[in-house]
Amino acid sequence: MPDILSLGSLYADICVTYATLSISFFILSRSEPFNFKGSHWKRVAFGLVAGITALYLRGNQLVLTDNLSFSFEMLPMILVTFFGGWLSGLCSFVVAFFFSGMFTLNNLFIAIILGTLFLFRVWTRRKHRELYITIVLVGICRLALVSSIHGIQVPWTELMFYQAIAACCMILCYHALNYKEIYMNKVFVTRVKAATDELTQINNRASLDYWLAQRQIQREACGLILLDIDNFKRVNDTLGHQVGDRVLIEVGRLLRHLTRNEDFAGRYGGEEFLVMTSTCDPATLLSIAERIRKEVEDCVISLEDGRELRVTVSLGVSLYLPGMIIRKSLKLADLSLYEAKRKGKNCVVGSSILTLAELGYKRHTHKM
Structure with a gap:
């Protein structure tokens, strides 16, 4: 079994994905709640963090051919697109693109997935349904891509196991970030109410x-x-x-x-x-x-x-x-x-x- 499928490697990738996105999301929400309508520099920063995380995750791959390998690198790019909008998603992809061989089959595949998310503007109507549709879309596209390449030995059992773990990781990180966003919004609403005169809506x-x-x-x-x-x-x-x-x-x-x-x-x-x-x-x-x-x-x-x-x-x-x-x-x-x-x-x-x-x-x- 490839090293990427060992419990230690999977756990490390999940922790890195969640920790980097969660901490950066919290830092960017210190002065105001972070979202896709926020400051441009914050969305760019969120995307850069996701891009760097993707590069780290790329080091732990499930190699299928010399030109095709799967890793968790797409996960932070998809997640920041949901929470930071197209600008965060694009910045994360640009970082990963320029530091991972540029015009490769992997990058083309990621570009297709992100392009689809951009087309449907998933960040404007972010619901759990869109996330699960994205997970299914990624899984189908990956399997279709692998099936279309003839003459390779596909470890289907390992690949399906990898797909399931990747889906669970995305769901876990998505809901964690979603709850964090809800919590931060409540904190700021409470802070504003506590500091605002109810009648005149200026400081009390x-x-x-x-x-x-x-x-x-x-x-x-x-x-x-x-x-x-x-x-x-x-x-x-x-x-x-x-x-x-x-x-x-x-x-x-x-x-x-x-x-x-x-x-x-x-x-x-x-x-x-x-x-x-x-x-x-x-x-x-x-x-x-x-x-x-x-x-x-x-x-x-x-x-x-x-x-x-x-x-x-x-x-x-x-x-x-x-x-x-x-x-x-x-x-x-x-x-x-x-x-x-x-x-x-x-x-x-x-x-x-x-x-x-x-x-x-x-x-x-x-x-x-």
């Missing part, structure tokens, strides 16, 4: 507190913009809480649209929102605050009864500087917000701490 108070705590731990300066919806109690009392909720949702939507990727915005409590910026430049902070004020002022909120409503916000701008207590920074932003309310609302007031912004620059330069 817990997320804001965590972000601020990280700035204090890392001793990184940041800008703080605290804003409050003017006359919000009057809106609730005269138009009802449903309209009040509509106002909160609209302000949250504007903040999601106006904040940059490196900034962080969330609902601080009630009708108050907090925007935290990576910049501590006073002119930039005041400009961001003024843009928020103007966008809210110009926003027209359509109510269910056809009426239109406009609201305004007052904003207080402050800083967190390394060495400060977070509560003190927030207190300064709150005092600035109170001053904006006292001045007649719908305006921006900067804290006196903005004059110390250079301390934040010096700290950043020192870290660089």
Whole structure:
């Protein structure tokens, strides 16, 4: 019996196939769930890992002729096509193609199988049925290929045993990756729900507190913009809480649209929102605050009864500087917000701490 059919070799190939794909799938899902719609670089990386794995598996072959041999090398290519789409499957094949003799009968056979999967776009409607159809297709094509080559001694018993083990390995790895994908999706859904305000769908108070705590731990300066919806109690009392909720949702939507990727915005409590910026430049902070004020002022909120409503916000701008207590920074932003309310609302007031912004620059330069 060929060495590939020994229990030790089969077990090693199964472990290598599952371990490499499972670990790479987990790593690529650290920041967001990995799937065929994800970042291009992640799908390429998944394909490259599968291609390298295929090359390793090719070293343990069931040799039938000088030009034809079977191994587990096709398994990782098929699996990454199911989970990473055509880009992952193509990258895995390109790696295996260029490092395994290029235009060989084996590579032609693999290209036909992958091409069929690409044609039917199995990753878009991935179901167990597609997997089992693929397994049957691979088995039939392999047996047909072997039968079409005359003059070779075919070890049919060993070949059928190999086919059965390969099918079991693919099923095992597929379902393991499928359960991992389901689990990772649930983790991220739970994480998003835990960090998101249910009404406004922006970050909640817990997320804001965590972000601020990280700035204090890392001793990184940041800008703080605290804003409050003017006359919000009057809106609730005269138009009802449903309209009040509509106002909160609209302000949250504007903040999601106006904040940059490196900034962080969330609902601080009630009708108050907090925007935290990576910049501590006073002119930039005041400009961001003024843009928020103007966008809210110009926003027209359509109510269910056809009426239109406009609201305004007052904003207080402050800083967190390394060495400060977070509560003190927030207190300064709150005092600035109170001053904006006292001045007649719908305006921006900067804290006196903005004059110390250079301390934040010096700290950043020192870290660089």
